[in-house]
Amino acid sequence: MWSASPDRYSRGESPARTGERASNRERVGSSGIGRNGPLVGLPVKTAGATDAAAGSSGGPAPAIMIAIGGRKTVPLADRAPAPGRLREAASTMTPKSGPATVPESSHSPAPYDGPTREEVLATRRQYLTPGLLTYYREPLLIVEGHMQYLWDDAGKQYLDGFAGIVTVSVGHCHPKIVEKVRDQVGKLQHATTIYLHPTAGEFARKLAEHMPADSGLTVSYFTNSGSEANEIAVLSSREFTGNSEVISLRNGYHGGTQGAMGLTAVGTWKFKGNPTVDVKHATPGYCYRCPFGLTYPSCDLKCARDVRDLIRHETSGEVACFIGETIQGVGGVVTPPPGYFATIYEIVREAGGLCVADEVQTGFGRTGSAFWGFENWGVTPDLVTMAKGIGNGIPLGACVTRPEVARMMANRVHFNTFGGNPVSMTQGLATLEVIDAEGIQANAREVGGHLKDRLSDLQARHPLIGEVRGMGLMLGVELVRDRTSKEPAASETAEILELCKGRGLLLGKGGLAGNVLRIKPPMCLTRADADFLVDCLDEALEIVENRMHGKTKN
Ligand SMILES: Cc1ncc(COP(=O)(O)O)c(C=O)c1O
Helix, strand or coil: CCCCCHHHHHCCCCHHHCCCCCEHHHHHCCCCCCCCCCCCCCCCCCCCCCCCCCCCCCCCCCCCCCCCCCCCCCCHHHCCCCCCCCCCCCCCCCCCCCCCCCCCCCCCCCCCCCCCHHHHHHHHHHHCCCCCCCCCCCCCCEEEEEECEEEECCCCEEEECCHHHHCCCCCECCHHHHHHHHHHHHHCCCCCCCCCCHHHHHHHHHHHHCCECCCCCCEEEEECCHHHHHHHHHHHHHHHHCCCCEEEECCCCCCCCHHHHHHCCCHHHCCCCCCCCCEEEECCCCHHHCCCCCCCCCCCCHHHHHHHHHHHHHCCCCCCEEEEECCECCCCCECCCCCHHHHHHHHHHHCCCEEEEECCCCCCCCCCCCCCHHHHHCCCCCEEEECHHHCCCCCCEEEEECHHHHHHHHCCCCCCCCCCCHHHHHHHHHHHHHHHHCCHHHHHHHHHHHHHHHHHHHHHHCCCEEEEEEECCEEEEEEECCCCCCCECHHHHHHHHHHHHHHCEECEEECCCCCEEEECCCCCCCHHHHHHHHHHHHHHHHHHHHHHCCCCCC
C-alpha cells in the first residue's frame, strides 16, 4: 500500500509519518538498535482417491499432486535473499515445476513418543471445555516447532502461515529467547509485583522507546492476555474521563472476557447471556463490503463521519473512549481507507473521549511499514493495547498509556497476580530484542510485499478471490462465489484450508462468514516460504474451482 523508499525505512520512519514521528527510543536514546533494523481435512490426494477420502495426516505430500499455475522457475541464485539474519530455508526455493513442497528446515524434530492423536483428542473431548474449537476435519496434533515451521506427531512438517493465531512473532522456540527464558525459569518463576524485579521495568522502558516520540506513551500495565489489556484500557479511560460510554467497531474483536466481549462486534463471538454494557458499535472501514454501498474516496469517509451521529443519537454526547483494531484481524483483515482513523479520533476527542488502538494483532512490526498499526494511519492513540506477538507465544499482554491516564489505576487497589511475571517479562524483552536485532519489521515489509504481489497475481487467475488486502505479514484473501454478488465462499474457504494442510501449509480463516483466508505467519518468513504458500494456495484454489464448475481435475 505504501511506496516508501528503502532509505526511509533505514532511518526508522513510518511512511505515513515521515518527518513527523520518531520513536520514544530515538528521543530518549538508549540501546541504539534501530527499530526498523536488521473448521474443518481435505487431505493430500492419492491416485484415484477423492480429496475427502484420502488420509490427511502424516507423511510428505505425495508426488501425484498436480502442478498448477505454471509459474516460471527462477534459478535459486536469482532470487532475492531474505533480509537481515533470516536464513531459514533460504536455499530451498521450490521451482513450480511440480507440486508445491514445504521448504526444508535445518531443524530435525525429535521423534514423537507421546499419546496418539486419537488419545489426545479423546482426552480433550472428555476433560476440556467443549467450547474449544479445532481446525480441520481431523484435528492436527502439533508436537514441535522451530521458527516458521511446525511438525505433527507423524513427523510431517508444515509451514505455519497463522503463527498460532498471530502470536508467534519471531519464530517458534526462537533459540535466543529460549536460552534467556530457560535461564530465568531456573532462577525465579514468580514473586508478584509486591516485590521488585528488574526485568519488568526494563521491558516497560523498551516498550516506551518503541512508541512514537512525544506521544507520551510511556507507562505499561502488564497483563496475561489481550482481553485483560483491553479491560484495563476501558477502565482507565472511564476513570480518566468520568464518562462511561465506549465506541468500538462492528466487525471488531477485542477478546472473550465480559467487557472485551462487549467491545467485540462479530456476532459469532458474542454470547446472548453476556450483555454489552455502555458500548456502541460504529461502522468499520470495510470498503470491499461498504455498509453504505459507497465507494472510496467519493464516499468522503461516511463510515468514519457517521461516528458523530452515533454519539449524538446513542450516547449522552460525552464518551469515555473509542477502541479499534488498526486492521481488523478476526473480522477478516479488514483494512480501512486512509483518513478513517484520523476522522474518528477527531470526533471522539471532541466528545471528550480517549482513543485506544488495539494492536494485539497489528503491533510489533507485523504491518511492515510501521512498528505499530496506528502509525500507518497517521494517528496517535492515548492508549495502546497489545498481546499475542508481544511475547512470541507466552501469555502476555500490556496496556501502554500516558502517565496522567495510567495514574487512574491508582484510584483504587488493583492487582494482577501474573502481570509482570519474571518469566513473561524475560520472554517479552527477549522477543523485542530479537525484533530489533533481526530486522523483523523490515522482513515483514519485504517478504509481505512479495507475498501480497503474488497473491494479487493469483487473484487475476482465480475468480474465487474477491479481494487481497492487508499490509506486511498481516494479509487476508476474501473468497467469494461470485465477484458481482460477493456471496461469501465459506465452505470453499474451509476446503482450501484442508487442501493446504494436506500439502503442509497451515492458514487461518476469519470474517463473519468465515470466508477470508488469514495469512499471518511468524515474521521470520522467507521468500521461499512465501512462494511455497502461494503455490500451495494456487493448487488448492484450482481444485476447488474445478469442483465448483463440475470439472473433475484431480
Ligand atoms: C485484536 C484482538 N484484541 C484482543 C484479543 C484478545 O486477546 P486474548 O485472546 O489474548 O485475550 C484478540 C484475540 O484474538 C485480538 O485479535
